[in-house]
Amino acid sequence: MVILYVLDVAEFLPIVESARRIPDCEITKSDKGYWKIVAPSEIVLNRRAMQMKPAVWYGLFTGGMNGEIAEFGRDEVRVVGTNKPL
Amino acid sequence: MAVKDTLHEKAVSDSAYTTERDYRTKDVDVARLKRAIEDSVQLRLDGVDHTARPTWKLRETVEFYRDILGLPLVHTISARGWGAPGHPDFLHFFFDAGKDATIAFFYYIGTDRPERYMPEDHHFYAATHTAWGVPTEEELHKWKTTLESRGLIVSPYTRHEILESIYFRDPNGYPIEITLRLRDIEVIDEVDAKLTLEAAMQAEDELRAGGDRLKDIDTVWRRKAKLVEELISER
Numbered sequence: 633m634v635i636l637y638v639l640d641v642a643e644f645l646p647i648v649e650s651a652r653r654i655p656d657c658e659i660t661k662s663d664k665g666y667w668k669i670v671a672p673s674e675i676v677l678n679r680r681a682m683q684m685k686p687a688v689w690y691g692l693f694t695g696g697m698n699g700e701i702a703e704f705g706r707d708e709v710r711v712v713g714t715n716k717p718l
Numbered sequence: 719m720a721v722k723d724t725l726h727e728k729a730v731s732d733s734a735y736t737t738e739r740d741y742r743t744k745d746v747d748v749a750r751l752k753r754a755i756e757d758s759v760q761l762r763l764d765g766v767d768h769t770a771r772p773t774w775k776l777r778e779t780v781e782f783y784r785d786i787l788g789l790p791l792v793h794t795i796s797a798r799g800w801g802a803p804g805h806p807d808f809l810h811f812f813f814d815a816g817k818d819a820t821i822a823f824f825y826y827i828g829t830d831r832p833e834r835y836m837p838e839d840h841h842f843y844a845a846t847h848t849a850w851g852v853p854t855e856e857e858l859h860k861w862k863t864t865l866e867s868r869g870l871i872v873s874p875y876t877r878h879e880i881l882e883s884i885y886f887r888d889p890n891g892y893p894i895e896i897t898l899r900l901r902d903i904e905v906i907d908e909v910d911a912k913l914t915l916e917a918a919m920q921a922e923d924e925l926r927a928g929g930d931r932l933k934d935i936d937t938v939w940r941r942k943a944k945l946v947e948e949l950i951s952e953r
Binding site: 635637639640641642643644662664665666668685687688691693694695696697698699700701716717718 | 909913936939947949
């Protein structure tokens with residue numbers, strides 16, 4: 633399982649919109665200003681699809697990430713489940 | 719408004735530069751300091767008055783800031799060296815950067831720039847920089863196109879989370895940023911800022927206690943996940 637937390641501000645909302653296209657992905661919004669995205673095995677995001685500039689892209693998971701980054705390229709990132717402690 | 723003779727007796731009776739220099743030289747042990755919450759005194763600031771740095775290029779600096787960037791030269795101090803032994807005679811001059819803020823320089827007469835003050839092409843060096851705000855996107859574009867047409871090399875536009883910036887260097891090698899705030903800072907930004915740094919400090923403290931060190935941001939992001947989960951689970 634992979635969980636992303638996304639601050640509810642304009643510059644990070646493309647993450648939430650992209651996550652809506654991930655199969656079996658659960659997306660909830662808390663009243664504390666964060667979106668929570670839960671995916672069963674992995675989350676793959678594309679920078680160009682989200683129209684993000686690099687300076688935002690490389691801070692993509694600043695809202696919090698329960699998972700491990702398997703690949704973090706200039707245009708694509710893949711987060712997988714992990715047993716690493718939070 | 720009339721200038722008062724002095725605000726504080728100590729200010730005229732002595733030079734703080736010749737005695738009691740601990741405030742300049744002694745390391746600050748943060749752990750020993752009283753927290754603001756302990757005395758309930760809230761100190762307030764009213765923006766930037768000035769920031770200052772040394773220059774060894776007098777004419778180039780004056781011409782760059784006043785004549786190329788167009789910042790009015792609004793104040794100059796010229797003085798014999800005083801205070802610390804060996805302090806050279808100097809010029810200290812201020813350019814208006816808007817909203818009553820100035821950027822200031824010291825020109826130490828008859829000195830050469832030491833090697834360690836040479837500009838470097840490195841992010842550690844560029845981390846110390848001056849960022850001036852502009853009110854509109856049009857103004858940001860105007861700065862870029864105008865400075866380029868005046869012959870300066872200006873960076874491409876860089877969009878950060880809440881800022882869009884351009885960068886260039888002054889004749890001393892000091893990095894300058896012109897930036898546009900893209901949106902207001904909200905309460906959730908402050909909550910998030912606190913949680914991110916709390917996550918980083920927790921992770922770093924724990925790793926250090928184990929003889930290790932913080933080596934990547936992923937570790938911070940994982941701890942942040944824990945803190946955010948706790949926040950949103952609160953009832």
